[in-house]
Amino acid sequence: MLQTSQILDDLDKRITQNNDSLIQLRRHLHQYPELSGEEFQTTAMLVDRLKDHGFDVTVRPEGTGFFADLTPPDFDPSTHKTVAIRCDLDALAIEELNEVEYASKKPGIMHACGHDVHMTCVTGVGMSLDKETLPGRIRLVYQHAEEDVPGGALDMIELGSVEGVDFMIGMHVDPELDYGKIGVRSGPFTAAFDTFKFNIVGQSGHGARPHHCIDPILVATQLVNTLYTTVTRYYDARDPMVLTVGMIEGGQAPNIIPDSASIQGAVRTLSLEHRNAVRPMLVRAADGICETYGAKYELDFIQGAPAIINAAEVSEAIAAAGAELLTEDKVHWIPLPSMGSEDFSHYLQHVPGAMFRLGVARQGRPNYFLHNARFDVDERAIALGSRVLARAAINLLT
Numbered sequence: 001m002l003q004t005s006q007i008l009d010d011l012d013k014r015i016t017q018n019n020d021s022l023i024q025l026r027r028h029l030h031q032y033p034e035l036s037g038e039e040f041q042t043t044a045m046l047v048d049r050l051k052d053h054g055f056d057v058t059v060r061p062e063g064t065g066f067f068a069d070l071t072p073p074d075f076d077p078s079t080h081k082t083v084a085i086r087c088d089l090d091a092l093a094i095e096e097l098n099e100v101e102y103a104s105k106k107p108g109i110m111h112a113c114g115h116d117v118h119m120t121c122v123t124g125v126g127m128s129l130d131k132e133t134l135p136g137r138i139r140l141v142y143q144h145a146e147e148d149v150p151g152g153a154l155d156m157i158e159l160g161s162v163e164g165v166d167f168m169i170g171m172h173v174d175p176e177l178d179y180g181k182i183g184v185r186s187g188p189f190t191a192a193f194d195t196f197k198f199n200i201v202g203q204s205g206h207g208a209r210p211h212h213c214i215d216p217i218l219v220a221t222q223l224v225n226t227l228y229t230t231v232t233r234y235y236d237a238r239d240p241m242v243l244t245v246g247m248i249e250g251g252q253a254p255n256i257i258p259d260s261a262s263i264q265g266a267v268r269t270l271s272l273e274h275r276n277a278v279r280p281m282l283v284r285a286a287d288g289i290c291e292t293y294g295a296k297y298e299l300d301f302i303q304g305a306p307a308i309i310n311a312a313e314v315s316e317a318i319a320a321a322g323a324e325l326l327t328e329d330k331v332h333w334i335p336l337p338s339m340g341s342e343d344f345s346h347y348l349q350h351v352p353g354a355m356f357r358l359g360v361a362r363q364g365r366p367n368y369f370l371h372n373a374r375f376d377v378d379e380r381a382i383a384l385g386s387r388v389l390a391r392a393a394i395n396l397l398t
Contacts, residue, residue, distance in 0.1 A: 002133045004135065004394060004395070004398045007130075007133055007134075007135065007394055008324075008390075008391055008394055010130065010133070011128050011129070011387070011390045011391070011394065012325075012387055012390075012391075014127075014128035015124055015125075015128045015383055015386045015387050015390065016383060016387075018124060018127055018128060018383075019382070019383045022120050022121075022123070022124045022382050022383060022386065023379050023382060025120050025123060026116050026117060026119075026120040026379065026382055027101075027102035028102075029042065029111065029116040029119055029120065030102050030103075030104065030111050030116045031102050031103070031104060031105045032104075032105060032106065033091030033092075033104055033106055033109045033110055033111045033116070034089070034090065034091060034106075034109070035090060035091060035092075035093060035109060036090040036144065036145035036146070036147045036148040036152070037062075037064060037090075037144060037145050037148065037152075038064070038090075039064045039065070039089040039090055039144050039145075040063050040064060042089050042119070043059065043063060043064050043065065043066055043089065043142065043144070044063075046066075046119065046123060046142055047059060047066055047068075049123065049126075049127070050068040050123075050126055050140065051068075053070075053126060053127055053129075054070060054131050055068035055069060055070050055126065055140070056068065056069045056070075056071065057069075058159060058160065058161075060144070060155060060156075060159055064089070064144040064145070064152075065089065065142060065143055065144035065145075065152055065155060065156055065159070066142050067084075067139055067140065067141045067142065067156065067159065067160075067161045068126065068139070068140045068142070069137055069138070069139050069140075070126065070129050070131050070134065070137065070138045070139075070140075071131070071134075071137045072131055072132065072133075072134040072135070072136070072137070073131075073132065075136070075137055077164060080135070080136040080137065080397075081136040081137070081166040081167070081396065081397050082136060082137040082138075082139055082164050082165050082166050083136065083137075083138060083139070083165070083166065083167045083168070083169065083393040083396045083397055084138075084139040084140070084141050084161065084162070084165045084167070084168045084169070084347075084351070084353075085122050085125060085138070085139070085140055085141065085168075085169045085170075085389050085393055086122075086140075086141040086142075086143060086161075086168060086169070086170045086344060086347065087115070087118035087119045087121070087122040087140075087141070087142055087143070087170075087171070088115045088118055088119075088142075088143050088144075088146035088152075089115060089119060089142055089143060089144050089145075089146075090115060090144060090145055090146055090147050090148075090152075091104075091109050091110055091111045091112070091113075091115065091116075092109070092110055092111070092112045092113060092147060092371060093108055093109060094108070094109070094110040094112045094371065094373050095107065095108050095110065095373060096110040096112070096373055097373040097374050098373075098374055098375075098376055100376070110373065110375075112370065112371050112372060112373065112375045113147070113173075113370050113371060113375075114172065114173030114360065114370065114375070114377060115146070117173050117358075117360065117377055117381070117382060117385065118171060118172070118173070119142065120382050120386075121171060121358070121382055121385035121386045121389060122140050122142070122171075122386075122389065123140075124382065124383065124385075124386030124390075125138070125140070125386050125389050125390045125393070126138075126140050128386070128390060129390075134397070135394065135397045135398050136397035136398075137164075138393060138397075139161070139165060141156060141161045141168075141347075143156050143343075144156075146342070146343055149193070149195055149302055149304040149305075150302065150303065150304045150305060150343065150346075151304065151305050151343025151346065152343070153305070153343040153344065153345075153346035153347055154343075154346055156347075157346060157347065157350065161347075162347055162350045162351050165350075165351045166351070166352075166396070167311075167313075167314050167317075167351065167352055167353055167396045168314075168347050168348070168351050168352070168353030168354075169314065169318065169353060169354065169355075169356075169389060169392055169393060169396075170342075170344040170347075170353065170354070170355035170356075171355060171356055171357075171358055171385060171388075171389060172342065172355060172356075172357055172358070173357070173358050173360045173370075173377060173381070174357035174358060174359055174360065174361075175360055175361050175367045175368065175369055175370065175375065175377070176361065176367070176369070177332065177357055177358075177359030177360070177361060178359045178361045178363065179359050179360060179361060179362070179363070179378035179380055179381050179384075180326060180330055180359060180380075180381075180384070181326070181330045181331070181332055181359040182318070182319075182322045182326075182330070182331055182332065182356055182357060182358055182359060182388060183332045183333075183334045183356060183357030183358075183359070184315050184318050184319045184322070184331060184332070184333060184334065184354075184356045184357075185310055185315060185333065185334040185337065185356075186310050186311070186312040186315040186316070186354070187309060187310060187312075187337075188270050188307055188308070188309055188310075188337040189307075189308040189309065189310045189334075189337055189338065189354070189355055190307060190308040190337060190338045190339075190340050190341050190342050190345065190355075191240070191242070191268040191269055191270050191307050191337065191338065191339045191340065191341050192268065192269045192270070192275045192303075192304070192305065192306045192307045192341065192345075193266060193267075193268055193304040193305050193341030194266065194267050194268075194269075194275070194278055194279075194301065194302065194303050194304055195264070195265070195266045195267075195301075195302045195304060196263075196264070196265055196266070196267070196282055196299065196300065196301050196302075197262060197263070197264045197299070197300040198220070198223065198262060198263040198264075198282075198286060198297050198298070198299055199260060199262050199297065199298045199300075200216040200219050200220050200223070200250075200260060200261050200262065200263070200290070200295055200296075200297045201216065201259065201260050201295060201296045201297065201298075202214035202215055202216035202219065202257070202258070202259060202260065202261075202293075202294075202295045203257075203259065204256065204257055204258050204259040205256075205257050206255070206256070206257070207254070207255040207256060207257055208255070210257060213257040214293060214294050214295050215257050215293070216250055216257075216258060216259070216260050216261035216295060217250050217251060217257070217258065217261050218293065219261070219289055219290060219293050219295045219297075220248055220250060220261040220262075220263050221248075222289050222293070223263060223285060223286060223289050224245050224248070224263060226285045226288075226289060227243055227245070227265075227281075227282070227285055228243065228245075230281055230285060231243045234281075235274060235277070239270060239271050239273070239274055240268075240269070240270055240339060241267065241268070241269050241274050241278075242267070242268040242269075242339050243265060243266075243267045243268075244265050244266050244267075245263055245264070245265035246264060246265055246266065247262070247263070247264040247265070248261065248262070248263055248264075249261065249262045250262065268339045268340075268341060269307070270307055270337060270339075271307075275306070275307075278301075279301050282299060282301065283299065286299065304341060304343070305341050305342060305343040305344075305345045305346060306345045306346070306349065307337075307341075307345055308342055308344055308345040308348060308355055309345070309348060310348075310353070310354035310355065311348070311352035311353060311354055313352065313396075314352060314353050314354035314392075314396065315354040315356070317392045317395050317396050318354060318356045318388065318392045319331050319333075320392075320395065321387075321388050321391035321392040321395060322356075322388055324391060325384070325387055325388060325391065326384075332357075334357070342355065356388070358381055358384070358385045358388070359381060360377035360378050360381045361378065362376070362377070362378045363378075
């Protein structure tokens, strides 16, 4: 068995040698994005690549999402560890505005969240591993439908992607962090994400005679104001809760009070205590306001991904990998968690793991945030992301 330092040096060299082909892979993935649950071609292409490299592949019966194992000949689960590395496959319903040769060829669909980079970095690890010298098993998890609620992670867990896994690593590109840097954090990393929809039922009538009606739009606006006030005045601001109403629908003419109106929104929380308080808060507010105005309502509440809680051991392994490849000042310890969400958190309900940020900001050029039609990355970050993932995984194996 080779020394760990030699395994890491060999991995670094192979990833660096594969840099051009990795960039070409990322550009191909970027040109041919697929929406959540429709990642059939993406799955098939990546499965073929990994099978050719000796991976044992398990694909979902639906044809989207899979995991792939590279197991050394002497692997013994009682004495060897398994480290999983996860990426996501799906793109967004956004029309790309970048004028580049690798722009999306699919109208209205774009990899605007960096999942093309995630897939490429993880594939870069897979293409650079040597099965004969691995000190344990590496599992690569390619997850579908990360952008959906509650997310494809639950399907992948049901498929068996966390069975026998000792540690798990995830990565997300960060356009606010310069290329050549990574962001790490132990403990809370992202927020839990839950969605709600109220359908408020009133009584329609003429706008000149509102006293003959039950105005669902009035009820909806009162409910929105109450929800916003409740969050800021009844919950400890030191334990964040962010409520956003993103949609209000109702009515068809300016002089008609409609029968119904709807409100849709999302709530993000870090603590389980606050998350458990969300649905009762929504019900309490709607009960009071609808009773006051004589309206009725239905509530559709969907729990999405829980908060990501990074395991210190895995975060420290990622930070150490970054410091070995770069310098310690290029490893940015993130001071506060994000109120965004990521269904990588579902895996961490079963196995210790951590997600880190990969800096992809382009120096001297405009940088747009995630989910923007002009989002793009510094492609030099791809090889670096692969090297950090590979080095962290090998260190956790040993």
